[in-house]
Amino acid sequence: MRSELRRMALVSILACFSAVPLPSRAQDSAVQVRLDSKRAGPRTLENLTERGIVRDYRLAWTSMSRALALNRPDLLDGPFAGEAKQWLRQTITDQHSGLSQRYLDQDHQLEAVFYAPEGDAIELHDTARYRFELLDGDKLLCDQAMTVHYVVLMTPSADRWMVRQLQAVPEF
């Protein structure tokens, strides 16, 4: 009995200090997005547009997270366009060496800082908080809580808003 307890304790200690990554939470866990449009101008942001932007920006981050975790560039096709789509695809191409990234527990506080007079472009500031994981195969290299500021350009397409520019900056 005592040897059994000792074995269990040893297993527990080894498990705690093992370098094997613990299972991550589902990669598509809810992405929280809030939008403050008080500063938006010169055009006023209509309620319907605001809801569409929040919906499509959330979709963009959900898709990006899955694309970078699963190395599937096809997941970028809906919500991304232009430069943002290009560099994301390039990142996934480079990850064929076995790397993958995870963005977990995402919380995005958006602020609309420019909405074009004709409504054909919007610039957002995103203060994004998430847990970033970098993996090489199954080996977890890093797991950090991060707060990153993004400057975002979105443009409308036929049925949605698309992310064209997603550029991290040290501060706004």
Place this chain on the structure above:
Amino acid sequence: MRRPGLICTILALLGTGSAQDLQVPAAVVAGTQATIATTGSGKATFYLVGPGISRKSDVVLGAEISVSFEELRNAGHYVAVLCSSECRSASFFVRAAKPARLAFLVHPSRVAVAQADALSGVALPFDRYRNLVLAPVAINFQLSAGNTSLLSRPARTVDGVAWFRTTSGKAAGIVQATATLDDLSARRAIQQVASDPCNLRISGQRSPAGVLVQTEPVRDCTGNPVTDGTIVTFTATGAKGMTTVDAPVKQGVARAQIKSAGALMISAACGVVMGNEVSVGAQP
């Protein structure tokens, strides 16, 4: 729930080799080379992830790691990780280089003359790697028709955007909208067309088939001939009642034939504009 950074901490506690660390650059301009200093000894694996890059390479601890300009073309947030017996990470930012092109959105491409706040333009400076330049820069917006300058308005970018809005010009024709930033410029053409008709005047005369009625050249309030196809409605009122005929403007003039032998009072309207009335006597 795992606490953030737990794995990195555990890996660090378990480290048995010589302690390694890495020092990333404080600030990097897009498209320039950078070096990352390392400490320690022995071999390690270096990872660099950022916008458009996901690199894994073997390195020797204590030596500098060179990151090429091609790997740092995209502005944004980069994470460098150095792993031997343990993993250490550090992050840095790459910012946009100097402006190399202008994105210029102009609306609309076709506009009626003399419309308040009808024209607008938005300019965004990008560097040669298509990063949005967020540092404030001066952009000059100009509107011109032929050699005539209609507008010259300087603006400074805020958060990488400058914009203008103005009233459309008075003359129909092509207007060039230009955004200029130092030696960079972007140009768009706008078609200005006549606005609604103004001062509609008609004349009528009896003909064998009835009454031929026509407008004088139809112009807007600034004197531009209205676009061909604009509809003018002629209304004739006589003893037998009222008749209306819609006629399109062709080469500036709208014409209609009204079949009636009796005396008529004829008026015309186009959009919200009413013309004069003419009286035509009965057929002799």
